Amino acid sequence: MKRRNFLKETPLLAGAGLGMAMALSACNDEGTAGEVAHESVAPVSQPPKPIAVATWDVPVAVAKAGEWLDAGKKALDAAIEGAAIEEADVKNTTVGKGGAPDRDGHVTLDACVMDSDGNCGAVLCVENITHVAALARKVMEETPHVMLSGEGAEQFAYAMGFPKENLLTEASKKAWEEWKLKSEYQPVINIENHDTIGMLCMDSNGDIAGVCTTSGAAYKMRGRIGDSPIIGSGLYLDNEIGGAVATGLGEEVVKTVGSFLIVELMRSGKSPQEACEEAIRRIVAKGDRYKDFQVGYLALNKAGEIGAYSIHSGFSYTRYQGGENTNTPADFYAK
Ligand code: ASP
Numbered sequence: 001m002k003r004r005n006f007l008k009e010t011p012l013l014a015g016a017g018l019g020m021a022m023a024l025s026a027c028n029d030e031g032t033a034g035e036v037a038h039e040s041v042a043p044v045s046q047p048p049k050p051i052a053v054a055t056w057d058v059p060v061a062v063a064k065a066g067e068w069l070d071a072g073k074k075a076l077d078a079a080i081e082g083a084a085i086e087e088a089d090v091k092n093t094t095v096g097k098g099g100a101p102d103r104d105g106h107v108t109l110d111a112c113v114m115d116s117d118g119n120c121g122a123v124l125c126v127e128n129i130t131h132v133a134a135l136a137r138k139v140m141e142e143t144p145h146v147m148l149s150g151e152g153a154e155q156f157a158y159a160m161g162f163p164k165e166n167l168l169t170e171a172s173k174k175a176w177e178e179w180k181l182k183s184e185y186q187p188v189i190n191i192e193n194h195d196t197i198g199m200l201c202m203d204s205n206g207d208i209a210g211v212c213t214t215s216g217a218a219y220k221m222r223g224r225i226g227d228s229p230i231i232g233s234g235l236y237l238d239n240e241i242g243g244a245v246a247t248g249l250g251e252e253v254v255k256t257v258g259s260f261l262i263v264e265l266m267r268s269g270k271s272p273q274e275a276c277e278e279a280i281r282r283i284v285a286k287g288d289r290y291k292d293f294q295v296g297y298l299a300l301n302k303a304g305e306i307g308a309y310s311i312h313s314g315f316s317y318t319r320y321q322g323g324e325n326t327n328t329p330a331d332f333y334a335k
């Protein structure tokens with residue numbers, strides 16, 4: 001469909017309004033966060049210096065976000081800019097262009113964003129678009145919805161001016177073809193194969209925003225969605241408390257609504273580290289299956305404190321603050 005026709009046929013994009021009574025998610029209700037009493041959390045008198053933190057060892061992406069924050073940009077702008085570095089990096093096979101395809105050979109991306117006013121947007125199972133975090137932001141800002149999926153999300157991307165790109169690189173195609181020969185056609189679910197980028201930024205006003213972007217589990221079933229684009233699972237934040245992001249086997253994060261849980265634990269007085277540890281304990285308490293998969297959490301509170309914890313060793317996070325960029329291995333449960 002030509003872009004002009006698509007705009008014509010899509011009333012909300014043409015500004016004609018919806019004409020239907022939509023119960024919008026609490027995510028888009030202004031002021032939601034401000035109405036909640038947070039008695040057990042001490043107020044932060046002065047915001048710390050701007051901070052960018054992200055899952056895994058992604059110094060370039062985090063430095064980019066940090067530079068934007070140091071230049072006075074808002075938390076969400078910085079987080080999306082940082083995430084875009086990994087989305088465009090074809091060597092990162094779990095995010096954006098170059099991401100591992102599903103078991104049928106299609107690269108499908110998921111992402112969500114959340115801002116400091118509690119607004120959020122997400123895109124699920126999107127093909128041919130590299131910068132899905134930026135696209136999720138467009139869903140948040142340009143539509144009355146929170147989530148768009150599949151073809152609808154892709155059409156919306158073109159309407160918003162995103163270019164169509166082939167996301168399947170020769171290297172990812174070759175790896176997928178080798179996997180097809182070796183495997184019994186099951187998705188790869190192991191403890192190494194996770195590199196979803198979850199990024200949390202705090203700007204010079206002390207406002208927090210976040211992004212989560214991924215190509216999902218390698219060789220997943222067509223249409224499978226994990227935790228990453230699900231607000232409350234792959235990402236959640238409350239600007240009065242802090243934020244959390246997840247990486248690893250999305251199904252397990254969704255079952256425990258991991259990022260929301262961490263923010264609520266911080267609300268009730270836990271440090272980011274304690275909250276991440278408790279969220280991992282909720283998963284491992286379900287039985288021995290945790291031995292075969294990885295989940296990692298990263299959290300940032302309003303005071304600028306960071307916590308990270310995973311089931312197995314190998315998870316790390318990268319932090320930028322005051323011009324310094326550090327990668328830190330996370331503590332883990334299965335010792
Ligand atoms: N959390 C992602 C998912 O389940 C995968 C990952 O972290 O690599 O889709």
